Amino acid sequence: MTGDRVAVVGACAAGLAAAEALRRHGWRGEVSLIGAEPHLPYDRPPLSKQLLSGAWGPERTRLRGPEQLAELGLDLRLGTTAVSLDARAGRLTLSDGTELECSGVIAATGLVARVLPGSAGVTGVRSLRGLDDALTLREELRTPRRRVVVIGNGVLGSEIAAVIRELGHEVALVGPARTPMEHSLGPCVGALLAQVHTAKGVVLYGGRRVEHLGTAADVVRSVHLDDGTELPADLVLTATGSTPATDWLAGTDGIDLTDGLGCDAYCAAAPNLYAAGDVARWHHPVYGRDLRVEHRMNATEQGIAAARNLLATLLPRPGPTAAEFAPVPYFWTDQYDVRVQAYGLLSPAGHLHTEVFRGDRLGAATLHGADGLATGVVAANLPPRTVRALRAVVARPVPWGKAVDDFKSALDQFETCGPHHRGGGT
Amino acid sequence: MKITVDHEKCCASGQCAMLAPDVFEQREEDGLAVVLLAEPDPGLHDAAREAAAYCPTTAILVEE
Numbered sequence: 001m002t003g004d005r006v007a008v009v010g011a012c013a014a015g016l017a018a019a020e021a022l023r024r025h026g027w028r029g030e031v032s033l034i035g036a037e038p039h040l041p042y043d044r045p046p047l048s049k050q051l052l053s054g055a056w057g058p059e060r061t062r063l064r065g066p067e068q069l070a071e072l073g074l075d076l077r078l079g080t081t082a083v084s085l086d087a088r089a090g091r092l093t094l095s096d097g098t099e100l101e102c103s104g105v106i107a108a109t110g111l112v113a114r115v116l117p118g119s120a121g122v123t124g125v126r127s128l129r130g131l132d133d134a135l136t137l138r139e140e141l142r143t144p145r146r147r148v149v150v151i152g153n154g155v156l157g158s159e160i161a162a163v164i165r166e167l168g169h170e171v172a173l174v175g176p177a178r179t180p181m182e183h184s185l186g187p188c189v190g191a192l193l194a195q196v197h198t199a200k201g202v203v204l205y206g207g208r209r210v211e212h213l214g215t216a217a218d219v220v221r222s223v224h225l226d227d228g229t230e231l232p233a234d235l236v237l238t239a240t241g242s243t244p245a246t247d248w249l250a251g252t253d254g255i256d257l258t259d260g261l262g263c264d265a266y267c268a269a270a271p272n273l274y275a276a277g278d279v280a281r282w283h284h285p286v287y288g289r290d291l292r293v294e295h296r297m298n299a300t301e302q303g304i305a306a307a308r309n310l311l312a313t314l315l316p317r318p319g320p321t322a323a324e325f326a327p328v329p330y331f332w333t334d335q336y337d338v339r340v341q342a343y344g345l346l347s348p349a350g351h352l353h354t355e356v357f358r359g360d361r362l363g364a365a366t367l368h369g370a371d372g373l374a375t376g377v378v379a380a381n382l383p384p385r386t387v388r389a390l391r392a393v394v395a396r397p398v399p400w401g402k403a404v405d406d407f408k409s410a411l412d413q414f415e416t417c418g419p420h421h422r423g424g425g426t
Numbered sequence: 427m428k429i430t431v432d433h434e435k436c437c438a439s440g441q442c443a444m445l446a447p448d449v450f451e452q453r454e455e456d457g458l459a460v461v462l463l464a465e466p467d468p469g470l471h472d473a474a475r476e477a478a479a480y481c482p483t484t485a486i487l488v489e490e
Contacts, residue, residue, distance in 0.1 A: 020479060043484065050434070060434075063484050297439065297482040304479065330482075332437050339438065339457075384440055384452035 004029035005075075006310065007092050007100055009082045009248070010108030011035025013043060013296060014277025016063050017303030018106045023072050025311050025320045031074050032100055036109075038079040039131055040069065045296050047134040048159045049334060053166065054138065058131060082109075082248045087255070087270045104310045107249065107261050107275040108303060111242035111294065116151060118212055124220035125213065125236045128160060140235060141167055148172070149223045149231050151210055152239035153180045155333050158193065160237055162335040165202050172231050173197065174205040174223065181333070181340075182206075185378050186348035186366050188355075189340060192380060196338055205229065242294070244279045260292045265324040267306040272313060274306035285324045286396060287345055287375065295331035302327075328395055341387055344368070344376030344394040352404060355417040356382065363414070365390060367407045374403030386410060427471055428489045429478075431459045435485035445480060446473035459485065 006022055008015045011033050019033050035041065042061040050056040069076070081095045085105060092100045113129040128134055140146075146169045150161045153175025161173040161180075177183045179190030180197060194204055205225060213236065214222035223231045244260035255269050256262030260281035263269045267282050275282070277299040281292035293302075305325040312322035332341045347370040356363040361381055368376035375397045377390045389410035393403055429449065431442075438457030442450035449463050449470055466474055478486040 017479070024475075024479070045437075045483070046435075056434075297441070300480055300482060330439065330441075332439060332482075334437070341439070383454055384438065384443075384457035385454070387457065388440060388444070 005032060005100060005102050006030070006104040006106065006314070007032040007034060007082075007102045008106045008108060009034050009092070010110055010245075010277070010279070011037075011041045011076070011078065012108070012110060012277075013041075013063065013299035014110070014280075014303040015106070015108035016041045017300040018108060018276055018307040019072060019074060021304040021307035022311065025308050026315060027307075027311055029103070031072070032102075033074045033076050034080055034082055034094065035076075035078045036081045037130055037132070040064075040066070040078070042131055043296075044129075047131065048128055048156055049163060051131075051134050052128075052138055052141075052160065052163045058135060061131065085249060085252045085273070087252050087273045090272070102272075104272040104274070104314055106303075106306050106310060107246075107269070107273065107279055108277045108299075108306075109245040109248065110278045112245045113238075114241045114243060116210065116213075116236075116238045116240060119220075119236075119238065122213060122215055122218055122220050124234065125238065127238045128156065129242070137237070141169065143234075145169060146234040147232050148235045148237060149174060149233040150237045150239060151175065151223065152241065153177050153204075153206060154183065154239065154241070155181055155331075157237075157239035158197070159333055159335060160239060161197065161202050162200070164237075165197075165200050166336070171202045172205060172223075172233075173202050174208055174210060174225060174231070176207065176209060178206040180204070180206070180335075183348065184346055185340065185342065186346070186351050186353070186368065188351070188353035188366055189364055189378050189380055192362070192364055193335060193338065193340075196336055200336055205231070242278070244281075244292070246279060262290070265326070266309045266322050267302060267325050268309065272310065274310045276302040276306040280306075282325060284326060286326045291329070291345075293329050295329065297330040298327065301325075328391065338381055340378065340380045341382075342376065342378045343391045345397075346376040346378065352407065354407075354411055356411060356414040357417070358383075358414065365407070365411060367393070367403060369397075369400050369403065372400050373397040374400050374407075377407070386413075427466060427468075427474065429461050429464050429466065429474055430487045430489075431461055432485045432487065433458050435483045437483045437485075439482050441480050441482065442477035442486060446470065446477040449474045450477060450486075 158180040179194040182190030263282040363381035
C-alpha cells in the first residue's frame with residue numbers, strides 16, 4: 001500500500017478505538033475515519049437500553065465529545081461508505097467517488113441486521129441496529145399500550161423486550177431458544193431470565209419460530225408461530241441476528257470472507273489490511289481457533305490491537321511491537337435489575353451451574369466448558385470481587401476438574417443451591 | 427490529569443480496576459467504578475489513559 005494515510009472504515013466503537021490508538025501509538029500521518037451514518041461516532045449498547053427507555057437523548061450515546069474528536073485531527077468522512085478496496089495498490093474507493101491512497105486500512109464495518117423473510121415492504125416491522133432505528137422506534141412507542149412482538153430471543157431481543165415492557169407496553173418475546181439467551185448463556189441462566197421476564201409481564205414464546213406475518217393493506221397485524229399460535233401485533237421488532245458487513249471487500253484479492261473478514265492472530269487479513277470488531281474473524285492463539293465476537297468490549301480491544309499491529313509494520317523502529325490478539329472475551333447484559341456478565345468462551349452444552357443466595361436477591365454462576373476444558377463463566381447478580389474471581393478461573397482454558405474446584409471456592413462465601421451439572425465439561 | 431467516572435454510563439465491567447488498580451476500584455454493592463485517585467501521580471498516567479481507552483462504555487473521562 002502507498003501514501004501517508006491510514007483509513008479506518010467504520011466509525012463506531014471499533015473504528016474509533018482504532019483511530020485513537022493510531023494517534024496514541026505515534027501515527028502522525030492522515031487518519032481517515034469513514035462512517036456510513038451521518039452521526040458522530042456513537043455507542044450501540046445504549047440504543048437498546050438508555051436511549052430506547054428515554055433516559056438518554058441521542059447526544060449521550062456519543063463515544064467522544066466534539067473536542068476530544070478534534071484533538072485526534074481526523075479526516076472524518078461521515079455519511080460515506082467504502083465501496084471497494086484494491087489492497088495491493090492501497091486504493092480505497094468511497095461512495096462519493098473519492099479514491100484514497102492508503103498505506104494501511106483497518107476494516108471495522110460491523111454488521112448488517114438480518115431481515116425477517118416476508119417482512120420487506122410491511123409497515124410496522126422494525127429492527128434496531130443504528131441510532132436512527134432506535135429514535136424511530138422510540139417515537140412509535142410514545143403511543144401507550146401497544147402490542148409489541150419481539151422476534152429473536154438472543155441478547156438484543158431480550159434487552160429490547162425488557163425495556164419496552166418497562167415502558168408499559170404489552171410484549172411477547174418469540175425465539176428459537178427455549179429460554180431467553182439460552183443459546184449463549186445456557187439453560188440455567190436462561191431459566192432465571194425467563195422467570196424475571198415472566199414476573200415483569202413479558203409473555204415468552206420460547207422454542208418457536210415465526211411462520212408468517214399477518215398483514216392488512218401492507219400493515220402488520222399479527223405474527224403466526226409454527227405451533228399455530230397467533231399473536232396480535234401493532235408493532236413487530238426483529239432481532240434475528242446479523243451478518244458481517246463485507247460487501248465492500250467482495251472484489252478485494254487474497255482475502256477470506258467466509259463469516260466476516262478472516263484474519264491471523266495479529267488481526268491482519270492481508271499485508272497492511274487489518275480488521276477489528278464485529279466484522280473481524282481472527283485466529284485466537286489461546287483457544288486455538290477462529291473467533292468472531294459480536295460484543296462491545298471486543299470492539300474496543302480489537303480496534304486498539306489492530307491499530308498497534310498495523311503501526312508495527314508502518315512505523316520505523318522503535319515503534320509499537322506487534323502482539324497476538326488473545327483477549328478473554330467479555331460481555332454483559334442488563335435486564336430489569338439483573339446484571340449478567342460473561343467471560344471467556346461459552347459452551348452451553350457442557351456446564352456446571354450454581355445458584356447463590358444474596359439476602360433478598362438470587363444470583364447465579366455457571367461454568368462452561370467442552371472436551372475436558374473449562375473456557376468460560378457466566379455471573380448473574382454477583383458482587384464485583386466474586387465476578388473477578390470467577391473471571392480468573394477461566395482466564396485461560398483449564399482442566400475441568402481444577403476449574404470446578406476454583407469455581408466453587410470463588411463462591412464459597414455464599415449459601416448456594418446446586419450445583420447442577422449437564423453435559424460435556426468432563 | 428483529572429479523572430472522572432460517569433455512573434450513568436458505567437456498566438460495572440471492572441476493566442478499569444483490572445488495568446489501573448491504583449486509580450480505580452469497584453463499589454462492592456453494584457460494581458460501579460470508583461475513582462481512588464482523581465489526580466494521580468504522573469507514574470500512573472499511562473495506566474489511567476489505558477483504563478479510559480479500554481472502558482467498554484466510555485464512562486471514564488481523563489482531562490489533561
